[in-house]
Amino acid sequence: MSYHYSIRESRRAKHVRFRLSPHEGLIVTIPVGFDVDEIPALIERKRRWLERTTAEIEAQRELLNRDPPGRVPESICLRGIAAEWAVECRNGRPGGGPDFKGQDGLKAQQGPDEGKAGREAVAIREAAGRLLLTGPTEDFVLCRAALRRWLVRKGHEHLVPWLRQLAEEHRFDLGRVSIGSQRTRWGSCSRRGTISLNSKLLFVPEELAEYVLVHELCHTRELNHSLRFWRLVESLDADFDRKDKLLKKAWRYVPGWFACG
Numbered sequence: 001m002s003y004h005y006s007i008r009e010s011r012r013a014k015h016v017r018f019r020l021s022p023h024e025g026l027i028v029t030i031p032v033g034f035d036v037d038e039i040p041a042l043i044e045r046k047r048r049w050l051e052r053t054t055a056e057i058e059a060q061r062e063l064l065n066r067d068p069p070g071r072v073p074e075s076i077c078l079r080g081i082a083a084e085w086a087v088e089c090r091n092g093r094p095g096g097g098p099d100f101k102g103q104d105g106l107k108a109q110q111g112p113d114e115g116k117a118g119r120e121a122v123a124i125r126e127a128a129g130r131l132l133l134t135g136p137t138e139d140f141v142l143c144r145a146a147l148r149r150w151l152v153r154k155g156h157e158h159l160v161p162w163l164r165q166l167a168e169e170h171r172f173d174l175g176r177v178s179i180g181s182q183r184t185r186w187g188s189c190s191r192r193g194t195i196s197l198n199s200k201l202l203f204v205p206e207e208l209a210e211y212v213l214v215h216e217l218c219h220t221r222e223l224n225h226s227l228r229f230w231r232l233v234e235s236l237d238a239d240f241d242r243k244d245k246l247l248k249k250a251w252r253y254v255p256g257w258f259a260c261g
Contacts, residue, residue: 003043003050007036018046020053020184048225055248056184072143073257076131078202080209081158086130089137122146144257148181148199151258155179155199163195163213170236172217186212186247189219200258204250211243 005026016039017029028039043050077084122135122142131150137143160177167174175193182188182198189195195216201209214236222229233240 005039005043007039009034016042018043018050020050020057026050046225052244052248053184056251070140071257072133072137072140072147073255076147076255078154079205079253080202081154082206084129085126087133088130089133089143091137092134124150126150140257147258151199151202152179152181154202155197159197159199159201159209159213162210163197163217166210166213167217170214170217172220174217174220186250187216189216189223191223193220195220200254203253203255203258204247205253208243208247208250211237211240211247214240 003026005028006024008027008029009032010029011032013029013031015031016034019027019029021027026043028043030036030039072089073087075084075086120136120142122133122137122139122145124146125132125134131147133143133146135142135146156179159179163177164174166172173193174195176195178194178196179199180196181200182196185196185198186201187195187197197212197216201212215233218229218232218236222232230240237243
């Protein structure tokens with residue numbers, strides 16, 4: 001596969017950066033004075049990342065076409081932790097009945113989709129395999145924002161301890177871990193060793209979620225996709241190649257109502 005790309009020169013850039021945009025394609029940002037003739041070779045070195053990211057973007061497009069957003073789901077299945085919840089909406093003042101004693105973010109912080117023009121937040125309570133959404137639940141955007149916050153909290157509850165357990169098991173020095181709701185990345189590792197995980201990992205099968213955790217742990221030692229990196233991954237997961245291929249299509253596990261926006 002060949003890639004058409006556009007070049008952007010930046011005075012602030014110290015290194016060559018690659019970004020794959022659904023609308024603009026591959027964007028290569030280079031420092032001032034960088035030799036553009038070197039770009040094709042750099043793209044070839046990034047081929048595996050480009051193929052994976054392209055597949056993820058295409059999968060999300062297919063997902064939204066197949067499963068259009070706009071309606072709160074009747075249930076949520078998190079394959080990564082083998083758990084499922086029925087979803088119930090109650091319009092009106094945030095709160096729950098006596099059967100919903102397990103409060104989960106009743107006064108949750110407002111997200112970017114909330115707080116506009118005084119919009120009230122939707123609250124979530126969790127109990128006995130059910131999620132109760134209360135507040136202005138007729139507003140899908142507010143419900144989606146609340147469910148995203150809930151999933152991030154689930155990520156902190158499950159993904160972070162899971163990652164720390166793997167780090168201890170394989171003797172990795174693990175620093176800070178963050179949980180977000182990224183559009184196209186399952187996870188990333190910074191130069192300082194901070195690992196960022198996508199809360200959407202909870203939607204995918206356990207073996208794929210664990211592969212991503214192992215993948216990012218390996219980046220704390222090898223911050224690239226060099227041969228040494230893949231040898232390190234293979235030493236921890238001999239079946240990594242099959243899982244890596246499956247991961248390219250794993251966005252199909254993320255429901256359309258959650259993937260959009």
